[in-house]
Amino acid sequence: MDYKFPIIKTETPKAKPDETKLGFGKYYTDHMFFMEYDEGKGWHDGRVMPYGNLVLDPAAATLHYAQMSFEGLKAYRKPDGNINLFRPDMNAKRMINSNIRLSIPTIDEELFVAAVKALVDVDKDWVPSEPGTSLYIRPFIISPEVSMAVHPASKYWFIIILSPVAAYYEANNAGLTASHIWVEEEYIRAAIGGTGFAKCGGNYAGAMIASSAAQKQGCDEVLWLDAKEHKFVEEVGTSNAFFLIGDTVVTSSLTGSILPGVTRDSCIQLLKKWGYKVDERRLPLEEVLEAAKTGELKEAWATGTACVVSPIGLLKYRGEEHTINGDKVGELSQKLYDAIYGMQTGIIEPEMEGWVVEI
Ligand SMILES: *Cc1c(COP(=O)(O)O)cnc(C)c1O
Numbered sequence: 001m002d003y004k005f006p007i008i009k010t011e012t013p014k015a016k017p018d019e020t021k022l023g024f025g026k027y028y029t030d031h032m033f034f035m036e037y038d039e040g041k042g043w044h045d046g047r048v049m050p051y052g053n054l055v056l057d058p059a060a061a062t063l064h065y066a067q068m069s070f071e072g073l074k075a076y077r078k079p080d081g082n083i084n085l086f087r088p089d090m091n092a093k094r095m096i097n098s099n100i101r102l103s104i105p106t107i108d109e110e111l112f113v114a115a116v117k118a119l120v121d122v123d124k125d126w127v128p129s130e131p132g133t134s135l136y137i138r139p140f141i142i143s144p145e146v147s148m149a150v151h152p153a154s155k156y157w158f159i160i161i162l163s164p165v166a167a168y169y170e171a172n173n174a175g176l177t178a179s180h181i182w183v184e185e186e187y188i189r190a191a192i193g194g195t196g197f198a199k200c201g202g203n204y205a206g207a208m209i210a211s212s213a214a215q216k217q218g219c220d221e222v223l224w225l226d227a228k229e230h231k232f233v234e235e236v237g238t239s240n241a242f243f244l245i246g247d248t249v250v251t252s253s254l255t256g257s258i259l260p261g262v263t264r265d266s267c268i269q270l271l272k273k274w275g276y277k278v279d280e281r282r283l284p285l286e287e288v289l290e291a292a293k294t295g296e297l298k299e300a301w302a303t304g305t306a307c308v309v310s311p312i313g314l315l316k317y318r319g320e321e322h323t324i325n326g327d328k329v330g331e332l333s334q335k336l337y338d339a340i341y342g343m344q345t346g347i348i349e350p351e352m353e354g355w356v357v358e359i
Contacts, residue, residue, distance in 0.1 A: 006047045007118075008049040011050075019164070020130060024136070025136070029164070030051055031051055032049060033046065033159065034046070034047055034158075035157070037105055038155055051161065054159075057144065062142040066200070067142075067152065067153060068200060069198060070098075070200070071095050071140070072138060073305060074135060075120045075137060082359070083120065083358065084345065084357065084359070085359060087262050087354075088113045088116055088357055090262040092107070092110075092112035094262070095199070101198040107158060116160060117357075117359055120135065126162060132166070133167055134165055135163070135164050136165045143156050176309070178314070179219075179220040179312055181220065181222065181223045181312050181316070182217045182219035183222075184213070184222040185225065188230075190227065190258075192255055192256040192257050193256065197254065197259060203259075223241065231284055232282045234252050235252070235259065239306075240263070240304065243300045244299040245291045245296055249277065251268070251283075253280040267340070268280070270339055293322070300324050308340050313326075344356070
């Protein structure tokens with residue numbers, strides 16, 4: 001199906017920010033995508049309209065019981081000036097799964113991707129071109145329904161907003177740096193049967209306390225363990241975790257408490273194509289620490305849309321520090337970063353068919 005949306009242009013376009021001082025989530029573009037859902041009518045009236053405040057009743061359902069879902073992807077400026085999206089179909093599919101879990105009506109994959117493309121196209125002058133910068137795309141669904149009753153709402157809004165963002169590794173002139181990770185034993189992020197595999201605000205609200213605890217320990221982020229036994233490694237902050245042990249790359253299998261990252265999947269597919277052994281399984285923390293001790297643990301890294309690949313140089317567990325790869329950026333982490341970032345930004349030819357979508 002070919003989706004076309006009305007475009008209502010702003011009459012007061014904003015000044016574009018300095019591309020060398022973008023930060024994250026500080027600036028928003030001139031337009032947003034807005035679509036409504038009403039029970040019996042389905043999703044309707046998708047349009048691109050001026051960016052602006054929402055009017056919500058204080059009793060709006062989302063504000064009370066957090067019935068909401070979101071996505072995160074990016075648009076990249078290519079050297080030839082055109083704009084790339086990276087695997088937006090994966091975000092569309094994931095939002096369907098998040099919505100099902102959260103009793104929110106789903107949005108067709110084609111409609112989701114068409115909405116993203118339509119909005120980015122209208123605000124294409126906002127896609128920055130400084131090295132490492134990009135246009136962050138945030139689709140999300142909330143319910144404006146006036147109801148404090150605990151049941152799925154019958155009205156929803158699907159909104160997409162755009163924010164030009166700085167390079168993740170800006171401080172180091174777009175070069176990777178190794179991060180220090182605190183192994184969290186008290187709090188958990190997600191339990192099997194819960195909402196860990198869905199991208200929803202509640203997961204994030206409950207996780208912030210642990211990130212703060214990690215920072216108090218002098219670390220950058222937290223390594224989550226499984227909820228039941230606190231024995232298996234799950235994710236790093238809001239990123240998926242990978243460990244190169246011997247000649248095998250190990251990452252947690254999608255047990256239900258793991259968020260199926262698009263970058264995670266991209267790493268797995270690339271590694272397999274390059275001839276690496278990739279093991280998706282439950283990985284005991286003890287095995288990781290033992291491998292760090294013997295030197296079998298060659299590298300570790302986290303993956304996500306924001307950082308692409310974030311090498312891990314140190315794990316702090318019960319006051320003890322376990323260094324990985326001399327606290328330096330590993331070869332394979334760098335190779336994965338270069339391949340994925342290169343494809344996203346059009347610096348290199350896409351190695352995988354269908355991953356890069358030009359607008
Ligand atoms: C979004 C997210 C990721 C990374 O997913 P990408 O699609 O690679 O950006 C990993 N873990 C959690 C908990 C997340 O919310």
